[in-house]
Amino acid sequence: MKTDAVTADTLRDLRTTRPYPVVTLSMPTHRREPDNAQDGVRLRNSSATLRSASDPKISRAHRTALLQQLQRAATDLTLHLSDDALHGLVVFVSTAEYQVWHLHRQVPYRVVLSDTYVTRNLVAAKAQAHPYWVLAIAADRATLWHGSGGTLREHEGDGFPSTSQGLDWDVQHKERVGDQDSVFSGQDTRQFLRTVDTSLAAVLAADPCPLFLLGLPEAVTMFQEVGTTPAPDGVALKGGLRWCPRARCPGRSRPDTCRRSSPRVRRGRGGARRRSQPQAIRRGPGRSLGGG
Structure with missing residues (x-):
């Protein structure tokens, strides 16, 4: 082990x-x-x-x-x-x-x-080893990965990997021809992401580590809307990672390639409040991966 x-x-x-x-x-x-x-x-x-x-x-x-x-x-x-x-x-x-x-x-x-x-x-x-969690999320599947040192391994158990049972697998074709709304507007997707959120909360309670989200903007946004898990330490708005082969995932989902999930509030001209754009997380001397 x-x-x-x-x-x-x-x-x-x-x-x-x-x-x-x-x-x-x-x-x-x-x-x-x-x-x-x-x-x-x-x-x-x-x-x-x-x-x-x-x-x-x-x-x-x-x-x-x-x-x-x-x-x-x-x-x-x-x-x-x-x-x-x-x-x-x-x-x-x-x-x-x-x-x-x-x-x-x-x-x-x-x-x-x-x-x-x-x-x-x-x-x-x-x-x-600066351990951290990586959740790769999509409308129909979620995988959880645990990083430590230079390794990243899939977490199998505690509800992961999770696959939606109610999603139409031909949904992309129907969207292209105009027969169906986006999967991110359906209740099945919202319920699936709530289930993923519940499973994730249990994992984080047992092993609290920095959390990073990977997924398309629509998937990440809806997951954060329907879930109760605290804000992640970073977000990477990338698709195609939900199946995440072991040989490729480590290089594509390092925490220092993610972006901060909580934009800072700055003062603009005239004292108006405005939100800054997310900034890339980088490793500095004496800092753990993902700032954890």
Whole structure:
């Protein structure tokens, strides 16, 4: 797993008290072959620390179960080196499970035995990665993407991806020949976007991060009209992104290519109030993506 999967619920679960001991192991890793081949070996050799721990509170059966889970974690790491290798690794091990977390930051080599998992490296990596959400919206489909560091992955679940069931799929042809009004004037579209808004609100409540909207002007405008989600951190008025292939989406929907969704109010001549045009969001020194 990677830090874009870290939520408040995840941290709450990891910090739950468990039968002593559970193992938190952190270690730096290598991103390139052939050096990354040693990462699985180093993790497997870490079992020596647990095996030599002279703590009378650890029964033989408990120790054996922990060692087995640690060996499974090392095997899993070896099998997925090329897919997930990053700068650091945190492994959580109990007698019943193991979790392998890949981090975008270096971590020291350390093994901690306690009655709860140590999460500070996850929290620091999450903050450093500047996570954000991207909602690609259209009249008939909405997809949600989670960005973190240099990656952008589709969020599947919690009502996403969402597809309208009531929209006529030949609507564009009917609009061209004058047989039908725009899809953005229909109640089916408004109800669909309300449903998307409800699903999005639940996701943001569980994992609050900066939000960016992608879509045609009509879709974005109606979504903001019918929804109750707070104003996004940025908007990109682009079409064709609702299916968003994984290989292409990251380059086309970076937050620094979006525009601010809340125009500032300026004073014109004679003290009249006027709204300024949205300005492109750019990354500055020490600022997170999207200003979050």
